[in-house]
Amino acid sequence: MRKSLKRAYFTLLLSASWAAVTLAAETNSIEAPARTGSSTRPHWSYLPVHPPASPSVANKKWVRSPIDAFILAKIEAAKLSPSQDADRASFIRRATLDVWGLIPEPEEVAAFVNDASPDAYEKVIDRLLASPRYGERQARRWLDLARYADSAGFQGDVTRPNFFRYRDYVVQSFNEDKPYSRFIQEQIAADEIAPGDQKALVATGFLASYTDNPNARDLIGRKYQITTDITDTIGTAILGTTVGCARCHNHKSDKISQKDYFSLQAFFANTAFDEKIPAAKGEQEIAYQKTLAKYETAAKDILDKQKAIIEQIREKASFYYKERYNPDARASIFKPKSEWNALDRWVNYRADIVTDQPALANYLRDIANDLQSPDHTPEAVAKWAEYQKLTEELKKFEKLKPTRGADTFTAATELGHSDAPPTYIYFGGNHERPLDEVQPAFPEAFANGETPAITPTATSSGRRTALANWLTSPSNPLTARVFVNRVWNEYFGKGIVGTVSDFGKAGDKPSNPELLDYLASSFVDGGWSIKKLHREILLSSAYRQSSAHREDVAAADPENKLLAVFPRKRLDAEQIRDSFLQASGRLEGAIGGPAVYPPLPANLNVGPAWEASNDPHEINRRSLYIFARRSVPYPLLETFDLNNPQQAHSKRDVTTTPLQALTLVNNDLVFQWSQALAGRVIREAGADEGARIERLYQILFSRSPDAYEKSLLQAFLDEHEKLIGSKPSDGKFSIAVPTGKDVSIANPIRASAFVDLVHTVANSNEFIYRF
Numbered sequence: 111m112r113k114s115l116k117r118a119y120f121t122l123l124l125s126a127s128w129a130a131v132t133l134a135a136e137t138n139s140i141e142a143p144a145r146t147g148s149s150t151r152p153h154w155s156y157l158p159v160h161p162p163a164s165p166s167v168a169n170k171k172w173v174r175s176p177i178d179a180f181i182l183a184k185i186e187a188a189k190l191s192p193s194q195d196a197d198r199a200s201f202i203r204r205a206t207l208d209v210w211g212l213i214p215e216p217e218e219v220a221a222f223v224n225d226a227s228p229d230a231y232e233k234v235i236d237r238l239l240a241s242p243r244y245g246e247r248q249a250r251r252w253l254d255l256a257r258y259a260d261s262a263g264f265q266g267d268v269t270r271p272n273f274f275r276y277r278d279y280v281v282q283s284f285n286e287d288k289p290y291s292r293f294i295q296e297q298i299a300a301d302e303i304a305p306g307d308q309k310a311l312v313a314t315g316f317l318a319s320y321t322d323n324p325n326a327r328d329l330i331g332r333k334y335q336i337t338t339d340i341t342d343t344i345g346t347a348i349l350g351t352t353v354g355c356a357r358c359h360n361h362k363s364d365k366i367s368q369k370d371y372f373s374l375q376a377f378f379a380n381t382a383f384d385e386k387i388p389a390a391k392g393e394q395e396i397a398y399q400k401t402l403a404k405y406e407t408a409a410k411d412i413l414d415k416q417k418a419i420i421e422q423i424r425e426k427a428s429f430y431y432k433e434r435y436n437p438d439a440r441a442s443i444f445k446p447k448s449e450w451n452a453l454d455r456w457v458n459y460r461a462d463i464v465t466d467q468p469a470l471a472n473y474l475r476d477i478a479n480d481l482q483s484p485d486h487t488p489e490a491v492a493k494w495a496e497y498q499k500l501t502e503e504l505k506k507f508e509k510l511k512p513t514r515g516a517d518t519f520t521a522a523t524e525l526g527h528s529d530a531p532p533t534y535i536y537f538g539g540n541h542e543r544p545l546d547e548v549q550p551a552f553p554e555a556f557a558n559g560e561t562p563a564i565t566p567t568a569t570s571s572g573r574r575t576a577l578a579n580w581l582t583s584p585s586n587p588l589t590a591r592v593f594v595n596r597v598w599n600e601y602f603g604k605g606i607v608g609t610v611s612d613f614g615k616a617g618d619k620p621s622n623p624e625l626l627d628y629l630a631s632s633f634v635d636g637g638w639s640i641k642k643l644h645r646e647i648l649l650s651s652a653y654r655q656s657s658a659h660r661e662d663v664a665a666a667d668p669e670n671k672l673l674a675v676f677p678r679k680r681l682d683a684e685q686i687r688d689s690f691l692q693a694s695g696r697l698e699g700a701i702g703g704p705a706v707y708p709p710l711p712a713n714l715n716v717g718p719a720w721e722a723s724n725d726p727h728e729i730n731r732r733s734l735y736i737f738a739r740r741s742v743p744y745p746l747l748e749t750f751d752l753n754n755p756q757q758a759h760s761k762r763d764v765t766t767t768p769l770q771a772l773t774l775v776n777n778d779l780v781f782q783w784s785q786a787l788a789g790r791v792i793r794e795a796g797a798d799e800g801a802r803i804e805r806l807y808q809i810l811f812s813r814s815p816d817a818y819e820k821s822l823l824q825a826f827l828d829e830h831e832k833l834i835g836s837k838p839s840d841g842k843f844s845i846a847v848p849t850g851k852d853v854s855i856a857n858p859i860r861a862s863a864f865v866d867l868v869h870t871v872a873n874s875n876e877f878i879y880r881f
Contacts, residue, residue: 152555152556153364153365153555153614153615154619154620154623155350155556155587155588155591155607155613155614156555156556156587156588157587158558158585158587159584159587159590159591159627159630159631159634160627160631161627161628161631161632161635162180162624162627162628164176164179164180164628165179165180165183165624166183167179167182167183167186168186169182169186169191169192172192172651173651174649174650174651174654175646175649175650175651176628176632177625177628177629177646177647177650177652178650178651178652180622180624180625180628181622181625181650181651181652181672181673182651184622184672185672185673185674188666188667188672188674189666190662190663190666190667190672190674191674192651192652192655192673192674193655193656193657193658193660193663193674193675193676194655194656195651195654195655195656196654196655196656196657196676196881197656198219198222198223199219199222199223199812199813200656200657200812200813200881201222201231201654202214202218202219202222202223202234202812203219203811203812203880203881204676204880204881205234205235205238205648205653206218206238207681207685207689207880208247208600208601208648208880209235209238209239209243209244209247209644209648210238210241210243210244210246210247211243211246211247211250211684211685211688211689211732212243212685212688212689212692212697213689213692213693213809213810213812214812215692215809216805216808216809216812219808219812222234231649231654232649235645235648235649236645238648239641239644239645239648242281242285242701244284244285244641245280245281245282245283245284245285246281246701246732246734248284248640249277249280249281249284249734250684250734251596251600252280252284253277253280253734254753254755254758254759254760254762255343255346255347255758255759255760256276256280256297256315256316256319256343256347256758257319257320257321257343257755257756257757257758257759258273258276258277258315258319258738258755259273259319259738259739259740259755260273260274260705260737260738260739261738261739261740261741262321262322262323262324262740263321263322263323263740263741263756264321264322264323264325265323266323266324266325267719267739267740267741267742268324269739270385270520271514271515271516271704272385272389272515272516272518272519272520273315273319273520274515274702274703274704274705275312275315275389275519275520276312276313276315276316276318276319276520277702277734278312278702278703279309279312279313279315281701281702281734282702283313284640287639287640287641288640289637289638289639289640290582290590290593290633290638290639290640291582291638292582292638293313293640294348294578294581294582294589295575295578295579295581295582296310296313296314297313297314297315297316297317298314298316298317298344298574298575298577298578298581299314299522299574299575299577299578300312300313300314300521300522301314301521301522301523301524301570302524302567302570302572302574302575303575303578305569308387308389308390308519311387311519311521311522312519312520312521314383314520314521314522315520315521316343317340317378317381317383317522318383318385318520318521318522319343319755320335320336320339320340320343321339321740321756322336324464325464327434327435327436327439328435328436328439329435329436329438329439329442329457329460329461330436330438330439330453330457330541331436331541332460333456333457333460333531334541337375337378337379337381338354338357338375339757340378340381341353341354341371341374341375341378342354342357342757342758343757343758344374344577344581345374346611346757346758346760347611347758348581348588348589348592349556349581349588349589349592349613350588350591350592350595350607350610350611350612350613351364351366351553351556351588351611351612351613351614352364352611352612352614352616353366353370353371353374353553354371356368356370356371357371357372357536357539358538358539359538359539361614363614363615363616364555364614364615364616365554365555366553366555367554368535368536369535369546369548370551370553370554370555371553372533372534372535372536372548373533373548373549373550373551373552373553374550374551374552374553374577375533376530376533376548376549376550376551376573377550377562377573377574377576377577378573378574379452379530379531379532379533379550379571379573380452380456380524380525380527380529380530380531380570380571380573381522381523381524381574382456382459382460382522382523382524382525383520383521383522383523384520384521384523385463385518385520386518387518387519387520387521388517388518389516389517389518389519391517394515394703394704395515395516395517397515398512398515398516398517399517401510401511401512402511402512402517404510405507405510405511405512408507408510409504409507409510412500412503412504412507413504415496415500416467416497416500416501416504417467419474419493419496419497419500420467420470420471422493423470423473423474423490423493424470426473426485427470427471427473427474428465428470430473430476430477430485431465431469431470431472431473432444432461432465435461439457439461442454442457442458443457443458443461451529451531452527452529452530452531453531453532455525455527456525456531459525471497474490474493474494474497475494477490477494478490478491478493478494478495513721514704514705514706515703515704516704522574524569524570524571526569527569527570528566528567528568528569528570528571528572529571530571530573532547533547533548533549533550534546534547534548535548550562550564550573550576550577552577552580556586556587556588557580558585558587560580560583560585562576562577562580563576563579564576582638584634588613590630590631590633590634590638591607591613591626591627591630592610592611592613593633594626594629594630594633594643595607595610595626595629596610597640597643597644597647598629598647599761601647601648601653602652602653602673602676602677603677603678603679604671604677606620606621606622606623606625606626606629607619607620607621607626608621610760610761611758611760611761621671629643632646652673652676653676654676655673655674655675655676656675656676657675657676657677657678657881658675659675660674660675663675676881678879678880678881679764679879679880680764680878680879680880681750681878681879681880682750682751682762683733683746683747683748683749683750683751683752683762684732684733684734684747685880686750686878687733687746687747688732688733689877690780690783690872691730691732691783693783693787693790693809693810693872694783694784694786694787694790695786695787695790695850696726696730696783696786697730697731697732698726698727698728698730698731698732700727700731702735703735705735705736705737705738706723706728706729706731706735706736706737707720707721707722707723707728707729707736707737708722708723708728708729708730708736708744708779709722709723709724709729709779710722710742710744710745711745711777711778714745716742719739719741719742720737720739720742733747738755740755740756746773746777746779746780749767749769749770749773750770751763751764751765771873774872774873774878775869775873780869780872781846781869782849783872784865784868784869784872785846785847785848785849785865785868786848786849786850787806787809787868787872788848788849788861788864788865788867788868789848789849789850789853790809790850791805791806791809791848791868792848792853792854792855792861792864793850793851793852793853797854797856799824799827799864800820800824802864803815803819803820803823803824806868806871807819807871810871810872810876810877811876811877823867823871826863826867826870827860827863827864827867830863830866830867831859831860831863833863834859834862834863835859845858845859845862846862846865846866847861847862847865848861848864848865
């Protein structure tokens with residue numbers, strides 16, 4: 111009885127609360143709930159960044175950088191000592207994997223190990239940072255945050271053929287050490303701050319990387335979804351703040367209100383994208399246009415006939431297509447152009463870019479098949495039949511079409527106007543229930559009283575420039591802190607703030623707040639130079655430590671938060687694939703350009719979504735350049751926790767599954783790389799098997815095998831040769847032998863056993879871990 115009364119009482123309370131909320135919504139205003147128990151002192155991450163004083167430490171000789179003093183002070187306070195330096199071979203393998211995403215060549219290891227000069231470490235780090243491989247590696251991290259993909263997602267998952275230009279912009283920016291402040295500004299507002307500069311304009315691909323559905327019938331809703339995606343990505347990637355929570359309600363842990371959220375979203379109210387801006391002509395563009403011209407010449411007669419059919423029904427088809435949008439979109443579409451406001455312009459822009467010839471052809475299909483349609487006539491049926499016939503004939507020329515690349519680029523635009531559509535607070539985040547209108551503003555919790563300085567131009571609102579300037583202002587408490595923490599996370603496996611994209615109250619507290627602020631303040635004072643930041647970390651004693659297990663550290667600091675031992679880390683998906691290619695001697699070094707399609711497993715049939723290439727110059731390129739199709743992630747990379755490009759991806763997962771081991775053992779590509787690696791070892795080490803095993807270890811592990819490993823592998827070879835030789839029952843069998851140029855094989859069965867040895871060694875933990 112008491113339970114029933116309690117349920118009734120709580121039901122009554124909930125009903126009363128909901129009625130109050132509904133009443134507030136109906137009056138187009140909503141009052142923020144009172145915050146109970148909240149401190150008047152701002153959250154630590156919202157406080158201004160100030161350079162802290164360097165702490166005093168006992169072991170002053172260990173301090174090579176101010177970084178080390180902050181680390182050592184914590185270690186000594188716990189009555190521990192830092193680890194000794196890693197041996198040089200381990201260090202250069204670690205640094206090369208971290209900076210380039212690749213294992214080093216044995217000659218690079220030997221040169222560093224034997225370099226007796228006092229600046230040996232500085233020289234090797236400067237060499238790594240000066241290489242274009244550095245930009246490729248760093249770009250991969252940023253592209254995860256930018257939710258980069260070469261396709262749009264949703265059920266159609268249409269290709270974005272020119273998006274590779276944004277990826278190349280990111281690579282180049284890191285390689286030329288573009289200040290992080292400028293890097294952010296260009297990605298947010300290049301069309302406003304650098305109009306006409308293609309190299310900068312492609313940077314706004316950061317904003318344009320949202321998933322998209324061209325068939326969406328709710329155009330107002332689509333606009334809202336796009337600006338929501340952009341706003342959430344800014345919060346996650348740049349501010350390290352989960353602003354998206356405040357879209358539907360005031361943030362439950364951080365002082366970010368719905369008003370803050372929609373005021374931030376208002377900076378993008380007038381933003382659209384032009385996906386077909388003519389690109390400057392280079393080799394790729396000229397080659398693309400030549401291929402396209404061949405296709406259009408060969409198929410001209412059919413293409414002209416199709417176009418003629420569409421032209422006859424264009425007006426009716428366009429009207430038919432526009433009628434099927436939601437009522438609020440139709441109000442804008444059918445309004446005279448002379449009466450358009452900012453929202454009308456956006457809706458009509460969107461309707462125009464998605465209403466292409468195939469969409470208009472669908473009108474013919476519909477009226478030809480719908481006997482009840484007033485437009486259904488024998489003439490319409492005949493036109494649709496003719497159009498279908500032409501479409502089938504056109505397939506004969508499909509192979510002539512360019513399969514990669516583009517002669518255009520994508521960039522943000524504000525459609526040539528400075529006025530912007532209004533932005534409202536939406537009740538519960540529902541765009542069909544607007545409340546109060548808001549203007550662009552920075553979140554109050556960490557804006558430190560700053561207000562946007564918006565200067566419209568004749569063709570743009572100027573809103574995004576104001577946002578970009580605030581994001582990169584030295585007074586902004588989050589941007590520098592978040593970025594240096596991401597870099598720290600790259601090297602040490604865990605950020606100073608473990609939740610790298612959540613610096614709010616629900617996120618982790620910094621394990622070393624003084625170190626975080628030292629890195630952030632020196633980063634800004636150093637001109638936002640990303641390479642300087644990397645260099646200081648890489649040359650620190652903290653980074654130089656051995657990763658050997660220590661019982662005293664494990665007992666006192668089981669999570670290794672103090673970093674008295676260098677943390678070991680499994681390689682990510684791209685590092686594993688690229689290092690396999692590097693070891694095998696097959697890695698192609700070309701930088702940039704259209705994405706490539708390496709072969710997929712034979713049992714994965716995805717049709718035209720993946721036109722695999724057989725060109726070794728394409729399929730053996732770095733993983734960064736593999737086509738990123740949202741609906742078909744590349745299987746080998748996905749197995750090792752590839753990022754999900756549906757939204758900003760903050761940190762790679764590290765899982766351990768049977769499928770990973772089975773992939774390395776059974777995958778045909780991995781075995782082919784093992785054959786190529788075996789061929790390389792034989793070619794470089796000669797006939798002596800001991801020298802071959804030595805060379806194999808130098809390539810894979812940057813070290814020599816010990817006596818036990820040599821004897822074990824020699825025994826494996828002897829036993830495996832007997833096993834392979836005993837297999838044939840009829841005197842015939844096939845074996846896998848080392849591959850590559852100038853590979854001398856005296857005994858094919860012994861050589862086949864060596865391939866299996868190489869395959870086995872390459873499958874070891876030591877290869878796919880960084881120590």
